[in-house]
Amino acid sequence: MAAIPEKILIVGGGTSGWMAALHMQDAWGDKGANICLIESPTIGTVGVGEGTTPLLRNFFARLGIPESEWMPPCNATYKCGISFPDWTTVEGYETYFHPFFSNRDKEYAQIFRENCERRRDGYDIPLHPDHYFLTSALARQRRSPIARDKPTDEGLYGYHFDAALMGEFLKGKATQRGVTLIQDTITDVKIGEDGDISHVETQDNGAIDADLFVDCSGFRGLLIRQALNEQPNSTKAYMFNDSAVAIPTPTEGEGEILSETVSKAMRYGWVWHIPLSSRTGNGYVYSSDYASEEEVEAELREYLGEGADGVEALHLHWSPGRLEKHWKNNCVAIGLSQGFLEPLEALMINVIQTSIERFTDAYERGDFTDRYQEDFNRHVNGFIDGILDYLQLHYKLNTRDDTAYWRDNRDNVNMSERLTNVLNAWDRNENIDRVLAENIHQQLYPPLSWYCMLTGMGRFPEPKNGPLRLPTRQQQRVRILSDEHAQAFYPHAEYLDQLYAG
Numbered sequence: 119m120a121a122i123p124e125k126i127l128i129v130g131g132g133t134s135g136w137m138a139a140l141h142m143q144d145a146w147g148d149k150g151a152n153i154c155l156i157e158s159p160t161i162g163t164v165g166v167g168e169g170t171t172p173l174l175r176n177f178f179a180r181l182g183i184p185e186s187e188w189m190p191p192c193n194a195t196y197k198c199g200i201s202f203p204d205w206t207t208v209e210g211y212e213t214y215f216h217p218f219f220s221n222r223d224k225e226y227a228q229i230f231r232e233n234c235e236r237r238r239d240g241y242d243i244p245l246h247p248d249h250y251f252l253t254s255a256l257a258r259q260r261r262s263p264i265a266r267d268k269p270t271d272e273g274l275y276g277y278h279f280d281a282a283l284m285g286e287f288l289k290g291k292a293t294q295r296g297v298t299l300i301q302d303t304i305t306d307v308k309i310g311e312d313g314d315i316s317h318v319e320t321q322d323n324g325a326i327d328a329d330l331f332v333d334c335s336g337f338r339g340l341l342i343r344q345a346l347n348e349q350p351n352s353t354k355a356y357m358f359n360d361s362a363v364a365i366p367t368p369t370e371g372e373g374e375i376l377s378e379t380v381s382k383a384m385r386y387g388w389v390w391h392i393p394l395s396s397r398t399g400n401g402y403v404y405s406s407d408y409a410s411e412e413e414v415e416a417e418l419r420e421y422l423g424e425g426a427d428g429v430e431a432l433h434l435h436w437s438p439g440r441l442e443k444h445w446k447n448n449c450v451a452i453g454l455s456q457g458f459l460e461p462l463e464a465l466m467i468n469v470i471q472t473s474i475e476r477f478t479d480a481y482e483r484g485d486f487t488d489r490y491q492e493d494f495n496r497h498v499n500g501f502i503d504g505i506l507d508y509l510q511l512h513y514k515l516n517t518r519d520d521t522a523y524w525r526d527n528r529d530n531v532n533m534s535e536r537l538t539n540v541l542n543a544w545d546r547n548e549n550i551d552r553v554l555a556e557n558i559h560q561q562l563y564p565p566l567s568w569y570c571m572l573t574g575m576g577r578f579p580e581p582k583n584g585p586l587r588l589p590t591r592q593q594q595r596v597r598i599l600s601d602e603h604a605q606a607f608y609p610h611a612e613y614l615d616q617l618y619a620g
């Protein structure tokens with residue numbers, strides 16, 4: 119018999135709180151768990167977090183909520199991948215696209231890999247990942263990932279959505295499905311003699327007890343950090359960014375919507391553009407060690423132009439890092455309370471989803487010895503550390519010279535042994551798949567993503583052998599075929615119109 123907590127209190131009504139509530143209600147609601155979520159009417163949510171990876175599809179699929187139901191109320195759009203303009207100055211590699219891969223990529227991915235090997239062998243062949251993958255062509259043509267003839271599962275894709283509207287949608291669904299909502303502010307957290315949280319004190323509802331407490335209170339980590347004294351380890355030595363300024367603008371252009379996130383490098387960091395059906399989300403992520411709020415806001419406003427005039431900026435700061443123990447005593451931290459690295463590649467919702475799913479599975483085993491908590495914590499940490507490596511590589515590979523920020527990132531000697539091994543293996547033309555498998559155990563991204571970043575940012579040895587004609591022709595041919603193939607997919611705006619019209 120699976121172990122089920124009888125009484126669960128989720129603290130926090132941001133994306134993480136409502137995702138946890140829905141998942142737990144789905145997993146345990148029918149088995150007798152009583153799930154309650156408390157959110158403060160005076161402490162807001164973080165208000166950002168609008169890009170996802172393909173994993174979110176599984177979340178909604180498990181809950182039986184189709185895109186036609188959740189996307190329109192969240193002003194959501196499709197995401198085929200992410201483009202990275204201006205991270206390098208290498209000629210021909212000033213931008214590249216990190217695609218979500220589809221089943222139809224298999225054949226061309228193989229050609230891409232073979233050409234990677236040739237280029238790493240020192241052959242002078244043109245090689246850029248943007249030519250090989252279907253979703254790159256879809257994004258170039260502003261198409262949705264939905265094929266006209268076969269409107270399901272053509273491949274992997276993610277989403278963009280309005281974070282505030284998503285919160286409202288999830289809240290509506292969770293309360294409809296039986297989660298109790300309390301709007302109140304927690305004023306104190308009480309710990310029993312065994313070290314467990316016994317109850318929380320609230321402003322208007324007195325004491326609330328539970329068997330399991332889920333800390334979704336955001337950066338403050340009301341339970342896990344403040345009450346249970348679990349402090350995050352800093353990752354700032356690896357990646358310097360600790361701040362962002364967000365300024366939304368009206369949707370650009372008539373009748374077309376991008377189906378990609380754009381992550382463009384700036385003087386002290388990078389800017390995200392997230393196209394929604396109603397507006398574009400923009401934010402400049404930077405390190406406060408290198409630039410002030412005023413400097414980056416001015417640079418962002420200049421870059422965004424008139425669309426940003428009169429729009430208030432939202433400034434955010436965090437201490438990059440992660441907890442060592444995400445599950446401690448009778449409390450599990452989910453969301454920003456677990457820690458946060460930075461928004462590059464939009465991975466936090468992925469961490470949230472993975473942590474919730476892993477936790478419910480672990481809990482059901484019903485063995486609350488330290489070993490089970492340790493297994494869970496080790497898994498979550500491995501996952502986050504794999505993300506750290508992958509994200510840091512973007513900064514290590516940059517070739518910009520305009521500010522100390524970029525030079526310091528490139529020269530940063532603080533790198534995990536894992537990432538050092540991977541980069542060395544690439545540069546020394548060793549078997550990169552093997553080295554990735556040996557070092558990055560809980561990879562979120564397949565080796566192909568690493569190949570795309572390394573080639574897309576132009577990380578190659580100096581050519582020592584003459585050009586090869588076959589790969590050049592192959593690359594041209596694959597590009598033409600991908601572009602033709604993409605035409606079988608709906609233009610993004612057209613498909614959204616259909617979806618939104620019901």
Ligand SMILES: Cc1cc2nc3c(=O)[nH]c(=O)nc-3n(C[C@H](O)[C@H](O)[C@H](O)COP(=O)(O)OP(=O)(O)OC[C@H]3O[C@@H](n4cnc5c(N)ncnc54)[C@H](O)[C@@H]3O)c2cc1C
Nearest residue numbers: 130131132134158163164167169304335336453454466467
């Ligand atoms: C600049 C930036 C960009 C990001 N971009 C992305 C992205 O593109 N993709 C992605 O996946 N993630 C992104 N993230 C992360 C994402 O925003 C968060 O993971 C997500 O919003 C979840 O936040 P949360 O629910 O943990 O916390 P919050 O949204 O901060 O919610 C905290 C909740 O706790 C409640 N609370 C706090 N104190 C109390 C109290 N005393 N009593 C009662 N309730 C309380 C609040 O009322 C609130 O409801 C980004 C983060 C930042 C900072």
